Amino acid sequence: MPSKLRIGLLAPLVGYHLRRASGAFSADFADALTDTGIRQPLFAILAVVDANPGIKQGVVGNILGIKRANMVSLINELTERGLVERLVAPEDRRAFSLMLTGDGRAMLMECARRIEAHEARMLAGFSEGEREMLLGLLRRVARKA
């Protein structure tokens, strides 16, 4: 029996449903990866460094929408765990060039494996077309950032 309670003015708001949907994904993501110690921003960084070896720390932040100041402790965490290697960029000694270590790449792959299951769980009941449609619409929204 569906609740008679109503959400009133929230009902037509994309922002509200985006927030709830994102929260649901985040909670399940955290569950899926708890014992790895990898959280959403850390996984995103691993993925971007993997896709762009030697990328500079600040550029990773720009791509992911993470402020310089907040990148510092995240990168520290990854380097201290031996997942990311940080080298002074030869052409600009202010900057750090980032690369995954072997362990980092293995961790990325293990996380990706679990995240695949997590996504399947969250999108159960969605056709492939619906998934693609959602992805496309979200990409367009995120461009407004």
Added chain:
Amino acid sequence: MPSKLRIGLLAPLVGYHLRRASGAFSADFADALTDTGIRQPLFAILAVVDANPGIKQGVVGNILGIKRANMVSLINELTERGLVERLVAPEDRRAFSLMLTGDGRAMLMECARRIEAHEARMLAGFSEGEREMLLGLLRRVARKA
């Protein structure tokens, strides 16, 4: 010129794009309502109390996915600002029954007006059909919470 930088394994993940899109909406929402002091959870509570006068505090939390412990300070904030009235429920003296005050209803409406503009901004370039499609897909995702 589009960046040659790639987001690698993040590209096909609905969860990643959901997080970025939600973040973009949240930032613009905050901008739109800064001077009102109303934040996303506060607006959601006002909307639900408005739609369900006399609703109990715990039920509001259940609908919105806000934990009991976290509801307390939010409701305190709204009552201290004179936007919500909190009455001991006559049939269960452990519970509080909530209602909007006149000021609360006025604030809700002012926020709703601004949020309408905020949503239009964030969804500029979306057809009405696309907006509805996105809303429907997000509702289905949020049900997995």
Added chain:
DNA sequence: TATTGTTATACTCTATAACTATA
């Protein structure tokens, strides 16, 4: 015993400002 609201607390993510070292 179970539930409602409460308190205390901790963790994560995000934001700003001021500093340093390089450019």
Added chain:
DNA sequence: TATAGTTATAGAGTATAACAATA
């Protein structure tokens, strides 16, 4: 002077555990 990374700090949202009053 501008930029990359850093430090310090604060705000907001969310999570858990333990407690009092009431059911």
